[in-house]
Amino acid sequence: MKKIQIVDDSQSNIRKLENLLNTHFLVTVARTGEEAVRMAKENVPDLILLEVALPDMDGFETCRRLKAQVESAKIPVIFVSSLKEKEAVIKGFEVGGQDYIIKPFEARELVLRMKSLLKQESSRKRLEQHVKVLEEQNEKLKGKIQKVDRLSRVDFLTNLMNRRDMQEKIRAEINRSIRHGRSFTLAIVDIDFFKNINDTYGHDCGDHVLKHFVSTLKNSVRSSDYVSRWGGEEFLLLFPETKLEEGKRACEKIRQKINESPVIYKGMSISITATFGISEYRPSVRIEELIKAADDALYKGKKTGKNQVVVQSM
Numbered sequence: 001m002k003k004i005q006i007v008d009d010s011q012s013n014i015r016k017l018e019n020l021l022n023t024h025f026l027v028t029v030a031r032t033g034e035e036a037v038r039m040a041k042e043n044v045p046d047l048i049l050l051e052v053a054l055p056d057m058d059g060f061e062t063c064r065r066l067k068a069q070v071e072s073a074k075i076p077v078i079f080v081s082s083l084k085e086k087e088a089v090i091k092g093f094e095v096g097g098q099d100y101i102i103k104p105f106e107a108r109e110l111v112l113r114m115k116s117l118l119k120q121e122s123s124r125k126r127l128e129q130h131v132k133v134l135e136e137q138n139e140k141l142k143g144k145i146q147k148v149d150r151l152s153r154v155d156f157l158t159n160l161m162n163r164r165d166m167q168e169k170i171r172a173e174i175n176r177s178i179r180h181g182r183s184f185t186l187a188i189v190d191i192d193f194f195k196n197i198n199d200t201y202g203h204d205c206g207d208h209v210l211k212h213f214v215s216t217l218k219n220s221v222r223s224s225d226y227v228s229r230w231g232g233e234e235f236l237l238l239f240p241e242t243k244l245e246e247g248k249r250a251c252e253k254i255r256q257k258i259n260e261s262p263v264i265y266k267g268m269s270i271s272i273t274a275t276f277g278i279s280e281y282r283p284s285v286r287i288e289e290l291i292k293a294a295d296d297a298l299y300k301g302k303k304t305g306k307n308q309v310v311v312q313s314m
């Protein structure tokens with residue numbers, strides 16, 4: 001049953017309204033504006049029938065306060081008043097009332113107006129609920145999309161950024177270089193004789209070597225440099241704002257560090273080496289050409305003895 005709050009201080013008016021509404025609604029009565037505002041907060045009704053002439057504040061002020069109070073702000077208010085001047089009716093709507101009925105009123109008309117407002121309010125509440133559910137689902141979806149996006153950029157085994165993410169980083173770096181006229185350096189690193197490690201010690205050992213290799217790489221570069229897994233045992237390093245010579249020196253240092261830190265696996269010490277191919281960004285060079293240059297250098301390094309840093313000039 002819908003709850004109706006009558007706000008009136010005339011006993012005969014109250015009785016008349018109660019008799020009319022009691023069978024279809026749960027009726028409560030407030031006799032002053034103050035009481036109406038308090039009751040609407042404590043026991044929120046579905047609709048308020050508000051007399052304009054009240055002993056403390058008038059119905060217009062009461063309505064203003066009801067609309068300013070969070071708990072009662074959305075409750076439909078129908079003014080019931082013997083004031084029939086246009087100005088009073090207009091004021092009733094201005095202070096937030098939804099309807100205004102002039103006394104003496106037709107009982108059926110009042111009930112129909114009330115039902116119409118109650119129906120509107122139910123639809124509004126349903127819609128509000130619906131929007132809330134949609135917003136919650138939206139938030140959950142956003143979270144899932146972010147997670148999928150993160151996963152799509154990360155290499156599962158090493159936790160490094162993957163090829164896709166690195167390609168975006170290189171593109172961004174190219175744009176930065178174009179804007180600021182600075183160059184940067186790329187290096188592709190490939191572990192030497194890695195297949196032998198898998199064949200000799202097993203795939204798990206190969207995975208372990210890869211992780212060890214990655215931690216050496218990460219510990220050897222600056223925090224502004226990027227390390228990604230480019231392929232199986234191939235890694236791409238991006239050195240922003242770094243010239244070729246400087247990049248070459250950095251790679252040489254990493255290469256030596258790899259040489260000096262054998263991997264320990266199940267008590268065995270496994271030495272590894274790696275070959276580096278380097279290229280430097282030049283204006284108007286495309287990303288594919290830049291990567292191919294580093295790849296060509298790496299290929300040259302593999303062909304001419306491995307365990308070295310080779311530079312490709314473009």
Ligand code: GH3
Pocket residue numbers: 157190191192193194195196198202203204205206207210231232233302306
């Ligand atoms: P090179 O010195 O010329 O680089 O030879 P290589 O043996 O290192 O390279 P090759 O391309 O012949 O073999 C690479 C191997 O790396 C083959 C592939 O099965 C293995 N591999 C690729 N990804 C993974 C991985 O995630 N885990 C393990 N354990 N092995 C991998």
Ligand code: MG
Pocket residue numbers: 190191192193194195233
């Ligand atoms: Mg290899």
